[in-house]
Amino acid sequence: MSNSFKRGCNCYRGRRSRWIEPSILYLLWEKSRHGYDLMNDLPELGFFSEQADPGAIYRTLRHLEDNGLVVSEWDTSGSGPAKRFYTITELGKDNLLRWQETIRLQKNALDAFLEKIKVIDRKPKI
Amino acid sequence: MSNSFKRGCNCYRGRRSRWIEPSILYLLWEKSRHGYDLMNDLPELGFFSEQADPGAIYRTLRHLEDNGLVVSEWDTSGSGPAKRFYTITELGKDNLLRWQETIRLQKNALDAFLEKIKVIDRKPKI
DNA sequence: ACTTATATATGTTTTTAACATATATAAGTT
DNA sequence: AACTTATATATGTTAAAAACATATATAAGT
Numbered sequence: 001m002s003n004s005f006k007r008g009c010n011c012y013r014g015r016r017s018r019w020i021e022p023s024i025l026y027l028l029w030e031k032s033r034h035g036y037d038l039m040n041d042l043p044e045l046g047f048f049s050e051q052a053d054p055g056a057i058y059r060t061l062r063h064l065e066d067n068g069l070v071v072s073e074w075d076t077s078g079s080g081p082a083k084r085f086y087t088i089t090e091l092g093k094d095n096l097l098r099w100q101e102t103i104r105l106q107k108n109a110l111d112a113f114l115e116k117i118k119v120i121d122r123k124p125k126i
Numbered sequence: 127m128s129n130s131f132k133r134g135c136n137c138y139r140g141r142r143s144r145w146i147e148p149s150i151l152y153l154l155w156e157k158s159r160h161g162y163d164l165m166n167d168l169p170e171l172g173f174f175s176e177q178a179d180p181g182a183i184y185r186t187l188r189h190l191e192d193n194g195l196v197v198s199e200w201d202t203s204g205s206g207p208a209k210r211f212y213t214i215t216e217l218g219k220d221n222l223l224r225w226q227e228t229i230r231l232q233k234n235a236l237d238a239f240l241e242k243i244k245v246i247d248r249k250p251k252i
Numbered sequence: 253a254c255t256t257a258t259a260t261a262t263g264t265t266t267t268t269a270a271c272a273t274a275t276a277t278a279a280g281t282t
Numbered sequence: 283a284a285c286t287t288a289t290a291t292a293t294g295t296t297a298a299a300a301a302c303a304t305a306t307a308t309a310a311g312t
Contacts, residue, residue: 205278
């Protein structure tokens with residue numbers, strides 16, 4: 001027996017799920033923001049326990065912009081280094097809406113699964 | 127603009143989520159089965175839209191067995207090729223229970239997210 | 253001059269999912 | 283007997299994503 005299960009659950013093996021795309025789209029739908037803001041705001045959506053990975057955020061933003069779901073412009077006002085100000089497009093909004101069905105299906109599956117496994121009795125530990 | 131978003135949503139980009147491990151554990155908790163049975167039974171849990179990938183199933187079973195969460199024995203009764211009969215262990219049951227919290231957190235995040243995005247209005251198409 | 257906070261970006265490695273293929277047994281078909 | 287199909291397990295290969303690490307730059311505070 002290898003030891004990857006010995007301590008704790010290893011549920012997810014430390015990985016989060018891939019909801020970063022709709023999460024960013026949603027936050028930009030709420031209001032336009034800088035990429036850096038997303039690092040602070042993403043965890044509140046509940047998909048990222050700790051700090052969101054900057055690498056993931058900026059690469060996702062690039063991907064979204066490459067596909068016309070968001071647009072950006074440099075913002076040199078204010079202090080500190082230049083910021084990129086991201087705004088969702090109509091295509092982006094439309095895309096966000098399309099996520100609803102995927103998310104609903106996933107949620108329903110998780111709901112049903114929770115119902116099923118809640119009847120399992122945990123043996124009392126010695 | 128690249129074209130990966132042009133048609134449809136690309137939600138998930140064709141990928142399913144990684145609930146195969148607790149799904150298999152649950153099915154084996156219900157009753158011991160052959161790996162081949164899991165191909166038919168897994169889709170009913172709602173995480174896999176179509177046919178589950180045999181490669182994923184057998185590799186996951188190996189992984190679970192390597193870690194003591196399931197045990198197996200060859201079953202040469204019946205017709206056709208020999209089958210491996212899988213049974214969940216106490217450690218496996220315990221592990222399945224530990225998934226509950228992970229699944230609940232994910233479900234709650236999806237729930238909250240659905241609530242948020244449901245207020246977005248879809249523009250009427252021309 | 254040094255450190256810290258802000259801000260964006262890229263490089264590398266590991267893991268996972270997706271897809272493809274291989275192997276073998278036995279039953280049914282021509 | 284040869285061929286096809288269903289059953290059953292397993293491995294190989296590729297592509298994508300996550301995780302982790304590092305690079306670069308501006309400006310404010312000490």
